[in-house]
Amino acid sequence: MSDTTWQGMQFGLMSVSDITRNPVTGETPSEAQRIRDIVTIAKHAEQAGLDVFAIGEHHNPPFFSSSPTTTLAYIAAQTERIILSTSTTLITTNDPVRIAEEYAMLQHLAGGRSDLMMGRGNTGPVYPWFGKDIRQGLPLAIENYQLLHRLWREDVVDFEGKFRTALNGFTSTPRPLDDVPPFVWHGSIRTPEIAEQAAYYGDGFFANNIFWPKEHYQRLIGLYRQRFAHYGHGAPEEAIVGLGGQAFMANSSQDAVDQFRPYFNAAPVYGNGPSMEDFTEMTPLTVGSPQQVIDRYAAMRDTFGDYQRQLFLMDHAGLPLKIVLEQIDFLGQDVVPVLRRELQKDRPANVPDGPTHAALVTAKYGDATPRQPRPNANRGDNVTGGSPYQDSESAFGKAANK
Amino acid sequence: MTRKIAVVSAGLSDPSSTRMLADKIVKAVLAELDVRDVRREARVLELRDVAHDITNNLLTGFAPKALAEINAYVAGADALIAVTPIFSTSYSGLFKSWLDALDREALEGTPVLLAATAGTARHSLAIDYAMRPLFTYLHAEPISTGVFAASSDWGAEADQVAPLQKRIDRAARELADRLAGSVAKQKLDPYDPEAYLDGGSFADLLTDLPTRG
Numbered sequence: 001m002s003d004t005t006w007q008g009m010q011f012g013l014m015s016v017s018d019i020t021r022n023p024v025t026g027e028t029p030s031e032a033q034r035i036r037d038i039v040t041i042a043k044h045a046e047q048a049g050l051d052v053f054a055i056g057e058h059h060n061p062p063f064f065s066s067s068p069t070t071t072l073a074y075i076a077a078q079t080e081r082i083i084l085s086t087s088t089t090l091i092t093t094n095d096p097v098r099i100a101e102e103y104a105m106l107q108h109l110a111g112g113r114s115d116l117m118m119g120r121g122n123t124g125p126v127y128p129w130f131g132k133d134i135r136q137g138l139p140l141a142i143e144n145y146q147l148l149h150r151l152w153r154e155d156v157v158d159f160e161g162k163f164r165t166a167l168n169g170f171t172s173t174p175r176p177l178d179d180v181p182p183f184v185w186h187g188s189i190r191t192p193e194i195a196e197q198a199a200y201y202g203d204g205f206f207a208n209n210i211f212w213p214k215e216h217y218q219r220l221i222g223l224y225r226q227r228f229a230h231y232g233h234g235a236p237e238e239a240i241v242g243l244g245g246q247a248f249m250a251n252s253s254q255d256a257v258d259q260f261r262p263y264f265n266a267a268p269v270y271g272n273g274p275s276m277e278d279f280t281e282m283t284p285l286t287v288g289s290p291q292q293v294i295d296r297y298a299a300m301r302d303t304f305g306d307y308q309r310q311l312f313l314m315d316h317a318g319l320p321l322k323i324v325l326e327q328i329d330f331l332g333q334d335v336v337p338v339l340r341r342e343l344q345k346d347r348p349a350n351v352p353d354g355p356t357h358a359a360l361v362t363a364k365y366g367d368a369t370p371r372q373p374r375p376n377a378n379r380g381d382n383v384t385g386g387s388p389y390q391d392s393e394s395a396f397g398k399a400a401n402k
Numbered sequence: 403m404t405r406k407i408a409v410v411s412a413g414l415s416d417p418s419s420t421r422m423l424a425d426k427i428v429k430a431v432l433a434e435l436d437v438r439d440v441r442r443e444a445r446v447l448e449l450r451d452v453a454h455d456i457t458n459n460l461l462t463g464f465a466p467k468a469l470a471e472i473n474a475y476v477a478g479a480d481a482l483i484a485v486t487p488i489f490s491t492s493y494s495g496l497f498k499s500w501l502d503a504l505d506r507e508a509l510e511g512t513p514v515l516l517a518a519t520a521g522t523a524r525h526s527l528a529i530d531y532a533m534r535p536l537f538t539y540l541h542a543e544p545i546s547t548g549v550f551a552a553s554s555d556w557g558a559e560a561d562q563v564a565p566l567q568k569r570i571d572r573a574a575r576e577l578a579d580r581l582a583g584s585v586a587k588q589k590l591d592p593y594d595p596e597a598y599l600d601g602g603s604f605a606d607l608l609t610d611l612p613t614r615g
Contacts, residue, residue, distance in 0.1 A: 138612055139611035139612055139613075142607055142608065142611055142612070143608075143611060146608050162611060192592060192593050192595075192597070192598050193598055193604075193607065193612065196595065196598070196599070196604050196607075197604060199604075200603075200604035200605070211462060211463060211464070212462075212463065212464040213464060216464065219593045220593070222593075223593050223595075227595065230595075231604075269462075270461070270462055272461065273457075273458045273461035273462050274458045274461075274462065274466070278458075278466070279462075282464075282466060282467075
């Protein structure tokens with residue numbers, strides 16, 4: 001079993017929820033099958049000792065995950081320990097009000113075992129489907145997140161922006177669990193403004209680190225760390241960094257190569273492109289024995305600095321459930337326990353642990369009791385009476401709330 | 403400061419007349435720069451050497467090492483000499499694929515000498531109806547004279563009134579004048595906050611949303 005006492009690094013899975021034809025059997029799972037499988041995969045990840053399960057958001061076939069909070073809430077109800085997250089939540093095409101509401105609900109139901117990662121999405125047509133323009137992707141991400149950030153921190157929000165209907169006296173319900181917003185990661189593969197955004201708010205930054213050479217992501221993470229310090233959140237090494245990754249394992253490296261090659265060759269993202277040998281050399285994809293995966297990923301901190309979260313893409317490219325579960329076992333039994341030991345060594349004392357709700361509650365309240373907002377009786381509006389919650393000053397003073 | 407000239411040849415055979423034309427042009431450009439006391443260096447880059455990388459770049463979204471090095475040289479160059487064979491009325495597919503895989507901003511403001519080869523002079527206007535709009539779209543700055551060489555230009559049937567060398571020299575002068583009269587290219591690192599914040603803070607972006615997507 002893995003050593004779960006050290007909280008420094010969180011290891012887990014990230015799924016893009018693709019429903020891909022299995023190139024070996026020629027079969028394509030149904031949506032129903034794949035949705036059942038993802039629940040099995042997430043539960044198996046917890047049993048294997050992993051810390052995080054993250055799922056993406058897509059609005060087109062061959063993906064199924066249009067509603068991550070539904071999936072994650074269901075998984076939360078059937079697990080005890082694993083953190084549920086996203087990879088990613090679309091900050092561009094979703095209404096930030098709905099993100100605030102849905103992820104606060106998830107946070108309550110999951111008992112704080114949830115966070116989320118912001119992304120802009122990479123499928124052009126998704127923007128017009130939701131009435132947006134992909135050329136406005138960056139401004140949307142900036143304005144929408146600014147609103148989301150306020151909705152989770154201010155009981156009553158007045159807002160006027162470029163992209164969304166104005167809000168007057170709006171309260172996003174429920175208030176975050178313990179009045180502590182879910183931890184937010186910002187994911188980007190090429191946009192320095194997103195690294196800047198993560199740094200500005202003191203949020204986490206996640207580099208998908210899957211499809212391109214790791215040096216590419218090194219620049220974004222370096223920038224994020226430097227700007228995190230610039231905005232006064234701490235030293236560069238105190239910034240919160242997450243990385244994606246990709247591996248396929250078998251006991252011998254030749255078996256891994258033989259087993260994975262048909263899936264690699266047919267995979268939508270790299271099929272018919274570089275050979276698997278070239279691709280594994282150029283990118284963090286590692287196909288081999290568990291020891292090879294350990295070596296490759298133990299060295300990531302040499303490139304990116306000590307970091308907090310490592311997620312692996314495992315359920316993709318048409319791999320059948322049985323193989324995915326075996327891969328999770330390799331991770332849980334052979335890889336992650338060793339990585340925990342290795343990454344714990346020589347880790348500077350000021351490098352923060354992986355973010356958890358409990359740690360955020362302690363950071364906010366110390367030993368005091370967390371705020372538990374209780375609404376006042378319904379007045380029919382939020383506008384005239386100040387705060388809608390009993391523990392806050394109203395426009396007429398505290399007594400007016402009684 | 404040494405001015406860098408990137409020479410990209412999209413010829414497919416070895417030796418190719420496209421590469422021969424590229425060599426002749428770069429020789430003339432360097433001579434013209436020497437006359438103007440401009441320190442210079444040039445590098446001739448053959449797309450054939452990275453043809454597989456270019457395809458892989460289109461499929462995966464990143465440039466393998468050899469191609470990345472070429473693209474970095476081109477992006478940092480003060481001028482580009484672009485030479486392509488004309489296939490079926492236009493630049494070659496390899497040439498266009500390379501440009502498709504190049505960073506969209508790589509050639510902004512870069513003077514470009516356009517040159518092409520084909521079997522007969524009937525394709526000579528391809529420089530102006532195909533190559534020139536492409537580089538204009540990329541916000542490069544093609545000089546007015548393009549150099550076209552037909553097979554006959556390499557032999558006894560060559561144009562005697564306006565011979566190839568005369569056309570090359572004219573284009574070389576134009577490019578050299580442009581370089582001699584310009585300041586060396588200074589590209590801001592896109593990951594330098596100066597490049598996207600213009601001296602401000604992220605808070606400025608909140609009130610004045612960026613225009614780029």
